[in-house]
Amino acid sequence: MITEETRRQVDDILIEGFEIEPELLEPGAHLADDLGLDSLDGVDLVVALEKRFGCRIEEAEARSMRVLQDIYDSVARHTRASLST
Secondary structure, eight states: OOOHHHHHHHHHHHHHHHOOOGGGOOTTOBTTTTTOOOHHHHHHHHHHHHHHHTOOOOHHHHHTOOBHHHHHHHHHHHHHHHHHO
16 A cells, blocks of 8 residues: 555656646546656656656556556555565
8 A cells, every 4th residue: 555655756746747737636547548648758757756766667567557546556566565675
């Protein structure tokens, strides 16, 4: 499960880096249809997430992210994994 602080950091990346309106950031928001992100934005988003959270998101995992909750879940998995090592 993602912490509020981690969720806020993900949301901040989207607000600051992609100029997404905060009220659009709901877990079920579709990255393309609701937030207007295209494939190039997706690459930039993955890079920003990797930098912020110090993790490596594999290409297959990145391609499977369709809604904001997918991003939250991925970051939660990676932050838990880094805490357990």
